[in-house]
Amino acid sequence: MWRCPLGLLLLLLLAGLTVLEARRSRWRRDLAPGLHLRGIRDAGGRYCQERDMCCRGRADDCALPYLGVTCYCDLFCNRTVSDCCPDFWDFCLGVPPPFPPIQGCMHGGRIYPVFGTYWENCNRCTCRENGQWDCDQEPCLVDPDMINAINQGNYGWQAGNHSAFWGMTLDEGIRYRLGTIRPSSSVMNMNEIYTVLSPREVLPEAFEASEKWPNLIHEPLDQGNCAGSWAFSTAAVASDRVSIHSLGHMTPVLSPQNLLSCNTHHQQGCRGGHLDSAWWFLRHRGVVSDNCYPFFGREQDNEANPAPRCMMHSRPMGRGKRQATAHCPNGQVDANDIYQVTPVYRLGSDEKEIMKELMENGPVQALMEVHEDFFLYQRGIYSHTPVSLGRPEPYRRHGTHSVKITGWGEETLPGGRTVKYWTAANSWGPTWGERGHFRIVRGTNECDIESFVLGVWGRVGMEDMRHHH
Structure with a gap:
């Protein structure tokens, strides 16, 4: 009987398999539908x-x-x-x-079928019959050319793409991401409280509220595409101030939604509002915590669905205090305490007065003018840049916003120039800017940041100290 060495057997088997494999790929190839039949x-x-x-x-x-x-x-x-x-x-x-x-359009190394519609950032593009790639020319909120111009221009800050803004037009950014109505002249002329600094008084070079009051200064929330910065900045400042003035016995994150839905007299919810009315409401009606009445976040304006109706009311209990008359809209939470503040007051626009108030009583609220380049802020000390000056008018837009100033400092830039700045919390979520915060040039009323600054006291009585302890 003929004996086959094992090695040879293996070789023969392998060779057979290879032939089979080649055949199989051939069959596959013979049966494949033609590429040009599929187009x-x-x-x-x-x-x-x-x-x-x-x-x-x-x-x-x-x-x-x-x-x-x-x-x-x-x-x-x-x-x-x-x-x-x-x-x-x-x-x-x-x-x-x-x-x-x-039939199609060659664009960016790819071919697009005729009549197809595609999005490029915030613009719709269509492939025309003649092979023309045709796009809208809306200025986008995230503008790569502007980002490059800022980063090459040594302006003291870095720009970048905040992904939540990608695909929005600049016009939508101004309409949906700000939302504080510039105060009327009578409110702008509100008496300022003059803070008197004694001649010997020296303010520190740097100050940060969260270092003086650890655990009492709250992180920024995200207003989404709701033009409600009036409610977000008011709730943010009130949260910190109630916490500081109750010596940490109460540390609520107050509810912007409570303001958006219930403070409706002359206010427009997610379409904008006034700071003085918001503070009036916090004083006379009060709001609950964000936990109790969470933010619903409304996508861009849709006429059929105005702000969600108010789901929290309060009634007087005597001595100016109020209590809730409804359960928390968030069914999982029972604590529906109402938090209030004393009358709001306006500070002088001298940086020293703002600094002294901030250091003694806590973060303050500031109005600011937001320009097209502020949306792109990533880190550094912001000041409005001239990069859009040479471009058509639609690329240069601005609107009024309000933020919470939390501290100050100064920094020496590579050229040896020293720049003084404020630190402030925005309401565009924690991934924008410097962990939701930004720094902005101090002492020159950059973007009107020092023109209208407000402070307030949390309404805190002895019984609150006991009750919330």
């Missing part, structure tokens, strides 16, 4: 030419990956069911391809 999707694609491949006869490895399938550069591909690469005919055979060139 060659990349008519201008240079595949054979790039690799300089033109193989004689049938060479199954004379193949290239092609938009998720395989195309060939051998003569065998040129049959009724064709799987040739797009440039096989003109490059390997020197003849025009047997299929009509694809």
Whole structure:
């Protein structure tokens, strides 16, 4: 009996498998629907030419990956069911391809079918019949050209793409991400409380509320596409001040939604509001915690759905205090304590007066003018840059916003120049800017930041100290 050495047997088996494998790929190839029957999707694609491949006869490895399938550069591909690469005919055979060139638009290295509509950042683009790639020309909130201009311009701060703003137009940013109505002249002329600094008084070079009052200064919330910064900045300042003035016995994060839905007299919810009315409401009606009455976040304005109705009311208990008359809209929470403040007061716009107030009584509220470049702020000491000055008017937009100032400092820039700044909390969530905060030039009324600054006291009685302890 003839005996076969084991090694040879293995070799024979392997050879058989390889032949089978080649056959199988051939069958697969023989049965594959032709690429041009599916429509060659990349008519201008240079595949054979790039690799300089033109193989004689049938060479199954004379193949290239092609938009998720395989195309060939051998003569065998040129049959009724064709799987040739797009440039096989003109490059390997020197003849025009047997299929009509694809109808579409070449854009950014890809071909797009005619009449398709695509989004590029905030603009709609359409592929026209003549192969023209046609886009709207709306200025976008995230503008890569502006980001580059700022970062190359040594303005003292870095710009970047905040992903939540991608795809929004600049106009939408101004309409939906701010939302404080500039106060009327009578409110702007509100008497300022003059803080008297004694001649010997020296304010520190740097101060941060969260270092003086640890655990009492709250992190920024996110107003989403709700033009409600009037409610967010008011609730933010009141939260910190109630916590500080109760010596930490009460540390609520107050509810912007309570203001948005219930403070409706002359206010427009997610379409904007006035700071003086918000403070009036906090004094005379009070609000509950954000836990009790969470933010619903409304997407961009839709006329059929104005602000969600008010789900929290309060009644007087005597001595000016109030209590809730409803359960928390968030059914999981029972604590529906009402928090109030004393009358709001306005500070002088001298930086020293604002600093002294901040250091003694806690964060303050400031109005500011937001320009197109502020949305792109990533880190550093912000000041409005001139990068949009040469561009058409729609690229230069601004609107009124309100924020919470939490501290100050100064920094020496690489050129040796010292810049003084405020630190402030915004309401665009923790991933914008410096962990939701920003620094802005101090002492020159940059973007009106020092023009209208408000303070308030948390309404705290002895019984609160006991009750909340």
